[in-house]
Amino acid sequence: MATPTTPDFNKVLYKPLAEIDPEVQNIIDKETWRQFTGLELIASENLTSLATMEANGSILTNKYSEGLPGARYYGGNEYIDELEILCRKRALEAFNLDPAIWGVNVQPYSGSTANFAALTALLQPQDRLMGLGLPDGGHLTHGYYTAKKKMTASSIYFQSFPYAIAPSTQLIDYAGLDAQAKIFKPRLIICGASAYPRDWDYGALKKTTEREGAWLMADIAHTSGLVAAQQLNNPFEYCDVVTTTTHKTLRGPRAGLIFFRKDLKDGQDLEKRVNDAVFPACQGGPHNNTIAAIATTLLQVAQPSFRAYAKQVILNAQALATGLTAHGYKLQTDGTDNHLVLWDLRPLKLTGSKVEKVCDLLGITINKNAVSGDASAQTPGGIRLGTSALTSRDMLEDDIKVVAEFLHRSVQIALTLQKEAGTKMLKDFIHVATTEQPGKVGFKQVQDLRREVRNFAKKWPLPGVDISGLQRPRGIEEDE
Numbered sequence: 001m002a003t004p005t006t007p008d009f010n011k012v013l014y015k016p017l018a019e020i021d022p023e024v025q026n027i028i029d030k031e032t033w034r035q036f037t038g039l040e041l042i043a044s045e046n047l048t049s050l051a052t053m054e055a056n057g058s059i060l061t062n063k064y065s066e067g068l069p070g071a072r073y074y075g076g077n078e079y080i081d082e083l084e085i086l087c088r089k090r091a092l093e094a095f096n097l098d099p100a101i102w103g104v105n106v107q108p109y110s111g112s113t114a115n116f117a118a119l120t121a122l123l124q125p126q127d128r129l130m131g132l133g134l135p136d137g138g139h140l141t142h143g144y145y146t147a148k149k150k151m152t153a154s155s156i157y158f159q160s161f162p163y164a165i166a167p168s169t170q171l172i173d174y175a176g177l178d179a180q181a182k183i184f185k186p187r188l189i190i191c192g193a194s195a196y197p198r199d200w201d202y203g204a205l206k207k208t209t210e211r212e213g214a215w216l217m218a219d220i221a222h223t224s225g226l227v228a229a230q231q232l233n234n235p236f237e238y239c240d241v242v243t244t245t246t247h248k249t250l251r252g253p254r255a256g257l258i259f260f261r262k263d264l265k266d267g268q269d270l271e272k273r274v275n276d277a278v279f280p281a282c283q284g285g286p287h288n289n290t291i292a293a294i295a296t297t298l299l300q301v302a303q304p305s306f307r308a309y310a311k312q313v314i315l316n317a318q319a320l321a322t323g324l325t326a327h328g329y330k331l332q333t334d335g336t337d338n339h340l341v342l343w344d345l346r347p348l349k350l351t352g353s354k355v356e357k358v359c360d361l362l363g364i365t366i367n368k369n370a371v372s373g374d375a376s377a378q379t380p381g382g383i384r385l386g387t388s389a390l391t392s393r394d395m396l397e398d399d400i401k402v403v404a405e406f407l408h409r410s411v412q413i414a415l416t417l418q419k420e421a422g423t424k425m426l427k428d429f430i431h432v433a434t435t436e437q438p439g440k441v442g443f444k445q446v447q448d449l450r451r452e453v454r455n456f457a458k459k460w461p462l463p464g465v466d467i468s469g470l471q472r473p474r475g476i477e478e479d480e
Contacts, residue, residue, distance in 0.1 A: 001014055002014040026473055026474060026475060029473035029474075030473050030475055030476055032462075032465060032470070032473075033470070033472055033473055033476055034363075034476075035047070035462055035465075036457065036458065036462045036465065036467060036470060037363060037454045037457050037458055037478075038363035038364065038365055038453070038454070038457055039363065039364045039365065039390065039403060039406070039453060039456075039457055040365050040389035040390065041364060041365060041366045041385045041386060041387070041389070041390065041403070042365055042366060042367050042384075042386060042389075043194075043195070043222065043248075043339060043340040043367075043384050043385060043386025043388070044194065044221075044222065044245075044248050044367075044386070045247075045248070045365075045386070045388070045389055046247060046248055046249065046250075046251045046388040046389050046392055047251070047389050047392040047393065047462065047463045047464070048247065048251055048252055048253060048293075048297070048463065048464065049251070049296070049297070049300065049463055049464065050463065050464040051296050051300075052251075052252055052253055052293045052296050052297050052300075052464075053293075053464045055253075055289065055292040055293040055295070055296045056253045056289050056290055056292070056293035057289070058289050058292060060080070060083070060288040060289040060291075060292050061287070061288070061289040063076070063077070063080055063288050064285045065077050065080045065084075065285050065286055065288055066279060066280075066284060066285040066286075067279065068084075068275060068279075069081035069084050069085050080288050083288065083291060083292055083295065084106060084107075084286070084288075084291055086295055087106045087291050087292075087294055087295035087298065088103075088104050088106055090295050090298035090299055090302065091104045091106060091257060091259070091294075091298055092104060093298070093302050094228050094298040094301040094302045095227070095228050095236065095259070096228075096230075097236060097259070100262070100263070101261065101262060101263045102236065102259055102260070102261060102262060103259070103260050103262050103271050103274075104257055104258065104259045104260070105117075105257070105258045105260070105274055105275055105278050106255075106257055106286075106291055106294055107278050107279065107283070107286040107291070108255060108256035108257065108258060108278060108283070109255060109256065109283055109287060109290075110245065110254060110255060110256050111141070111219070111221045111243065111244065111245035111256045112140075112141050112256075113256060113282060113283055114243045114244070114245075114256030114257065114258050114278075115139075115141040115142075115154070115219060115243050115256075116141065116153055116154065116282055117258060117274065117277040117278045117281065117282040117283070118217060118241050118243050118258050118274065118277070119154060119157075119158060119188070120277040120281050120282055121241075121260075121270070121273040121274045121276070121277035122187070122188055122215045122217065122240075122241065122273070123158055123187055123188055125157055125158070126157070126158060126159055127158055127159070127187040127188070128158070128159045128160070128161065128184060128185060128186040128187050128188075129142075129143055129154070129158050129159070129160050129161075129186050129187065129188040129189070129190060130143070130160070130161050130162070130163055130177070130180065130181065130184065130186045130188070130189045130190065131143045131154075131160060131162060131163070131189075131190040132162065132163060132164075132165075132172070132190075132191070132192070132193050132196070133162030133163065133164050134162070134370065135370045135371075135372060135373070135374050136162075136164050136165045136193075136196075136372050137165070137193040137194065137195040137196035137332075137342070137372075138162065138193055138194065138196075139192070139193065139194045139219065139221075140152045140154075141153075141154050141219070142154060142160070142162075142190045142192075142219065143155045143158065143160025143161070143162065143190070144160075144162075145160065161180065161184045161186065163176065163177040163180055164176065165196075165372055167372065167373075169333075170332050170333045170372055171198060171333060172196070172198075172200065172201070174201060174204040174205070174208075177189075177205070177208065178204075178207075178208045181208050181209075181211075181212050181214070182212075185212060186212065186214050187214055187215065188214055188215045188216075188217060189205060189208065189209050189214055189215070189216055189217070190217050190218075190219055191205050191216070191217070191218050191219070191235070191239075192218050192219030192220055192221065192222075192223075193222065194221070194222055195340065195342055195369050195370070195384050196342075197317075197331075197332065197333050197335070197336035197337065197338060197340050197341060197342055198333055198336070198337045198338070199232050199233050199337045199338065200218075200232075200233055200235070201233070202216075202218065202233060202234075202235050202237065202238040202239065203237075203238055205238065206238040206239075215240045215241065216238060216239045216240055216241075217239060217240065217241040217242070217243065218235035218239045218241075218242045218243070219242075219243050219244070220235060220242060220243070220244045221243070221244050221245040221248060221256075222248050222249065222338070222339070222340065223249060223338050223339070224244035224245070224246075224248070224249060224250045225248065225249030225250040225251060225301065225306070225309075225310055225313075225388075226249050226310050226313065226314065226338055226339065228250065228301050228306075228310075229301075229306055229307040229309070229310030229311070230307065231307075231310045231311060231314060232337070232338060236259070239261075240260070240261050240264070240270065241258065241259065241260050241261070241270070241274070242258075242259040243256065243257065243258050243259070244256065244257050244259075246294050246297060248388065249310065249313065249339055249388050250297060250301060251297060251300070251301075251306075251309075251388070251392065252293060252294055252296075252297030252298070253290050253293035253294060253297065254290070255287070255290045255291075255293075255294055257294070258274055258278065260274045309391060309392075312391050312396065313339045313387055313388050313391045314336075314337070314338060314339065315396075315397055316387035316390065316391050316395065316396070316397060316400045317336045317338065317339050317340060317341055317386070317387045318335065318336060319397040319400040319401060319404070320341050320385060320387060320400050320403065320404050321335045321336050321341050322404075323400065323401050323403075323404025323405065323407075323408075324341070324343060324404055324407065324408070326404075327408050329343060329344075329408075329411075330343075330344040330346075330347050331343055331344065332344055332371055332372060332382070339386050339387055339388050340384060340385060340386045340387075341384070341385045341386075342369065342371060342382055342383075342384055342385075343382050343383050343384075343385060344371045344381060344382045345381055345382055345383065345411070346371070346381040346382070348411065348415065349418075350411065350414055350415065350418065351368070351379050351380065351381060351426075352367075352368030352369055352379075352380040352381060352382050352383045353368045353379060353380070353426055354414050354417075354418065354426065354429050355368070355383050355410065355411060355414050356368045356383060357426070357429065357430055357433065358410055358413055358414045358417065358433060358446065359407075359410050361433055361434065361446050361450065362406070362410055362446065362449050362450050362453050363450055363453045363454055363457065364403075364406060364407070364410060364453060366383050366384070366385055367383065367384055368380050368382070368383055368384075369382050369383055369384035370382065385407075387400065390403065392463055393460040393461060393462065393463070394460055394461060395460065402456065406449070406452070406453055406456075409449055410449070413442060413445045413446060413449065416441065416442045416445060417429055417432050417433050417442040417446075420432045420437075420440045420441075420442050433446055434446075454478065
């Protein structure tokens with residue numbers, strides 16, 4: 001609280017957000033309502049805990065802490081050092097790692113900065129790397145480029161060559177990768193994906209990198225929570241570096257981690273290289289409030305209850321896949337081993353963009369996504385679905401079956417709207433979806449299903465939010 005002698009210019013520091021900035025407060029309230037009344041199915045998103053939110057919104061945001069514990073460029077960091085050391089310890093414990101063999105840097109601001117820092121540590125400019133191609137489920141930070149342009153820093157500063165999935169199985173083509181590596185001679189192979197519904201054979205990749213004298217790095221941003229819970233194969237048995245985000249299946253704040261081996265026999269000091277790459281090479285002072293939130297998250301990940309959660313995420317994803325294939329829909333790899341499902345809409349002559357727009361109107365949040373064979377990432381032929389967030393809202397397999405039916409009806413509505421639009425243009429499609437017109441039924445189907453989705457979603461709790469007194473905020477109109 002302000003004191004009687006607090007100057008006027010400082011009184012603003014003691015007032016709540018709703019009083020100081022009702023406009024921003026209203027936007028937060030609207031986003032809270034959207035999450036409460038909708039179904040979050042984006043595979044790269046999750047719902048973090050109340051404790052994590054409290055840590056992330058703490059007074060730790062005030063402190064600047066460039067450097068590492070015991071070697072800061074600012075004073076007053078004794079408690080920040082304690083926090084970062086604790087976070088490191090919990091990271092190793094969460095993934096069942098021996099601190100004599102593995103170290104971790106907990107400062108990256110995000111998964112993309114973690115990846116580029118790892119590349120900076122492992123490679124010299126224009127060294128060669130191989131990563132899974134974007135149309136086959138890879139990630140932008142793994143060396144993406146087009147025929148006309150190098151799209152991301154990983155392809156601008158390094159020479160990248162994509163490997164692929166096998167067309168016949170839609171699984172990683174390890175034999176093809178191995179043959180390509182013999183010719184391309186990469187200094188680094190990256191494994192991991194953002195839209196691959198199966199597990200990885202890290203042992204096969206290790207054989208390739210050992211023969212070529214290359215580093216092996218796993219980006220487990222999507223699956224790290226499932227790896228920590230020992231529900232998927234363990235990349236730490238084979239890899240030199242492992243990176244991850246902390247907000248997907250790990251269910252924490254938005255940030256990144258870099259794990260690195262400390263027991264390399266060739267004498268290369270990977271620990272120093274990674275730490276120097278994070279700071280000062282790629283970013284400035286760490287976000288201490290987020291490191292606190294990561295530490296709190298990792299404490300939760302190490303509990304038996306998190307393993308049960310991870311198991312349920314996979315069961316829910318498999319239930320979702322079964323629900324969709326029961327209607328005859330095509331899924332890439334015909335199922336899933338992890339938290340995500342990749343739905344191929346091309347047999348229906350629909351684009352992922354159109355289905356994403358329809359689902360937005362229905363309160364079902366998904367994302368358009370390339371499927372194997374797509375020519376363009378801008379007009380992809382599929383959508384990516386994930387079950388992490390719905391599992392965090394307490395949903396089990398039978399509940400996911402209801403969601404699968406919502407998705408089936410969403411696609412059928414999209415087909416109706418596409419026919420009523422009369423063109424292939426997305427703007428015409430959106431117009432008939434949002435405008436009531438005589439003789440056209442798509443608009444009413446959207447409204448009816450939206451009410452069903454909203455009523456279903458409001459049955460479930462929302463982590464970090466007291467829904468008992470939650471009311472629709474100003475600026476959101478809903479048909480009852």
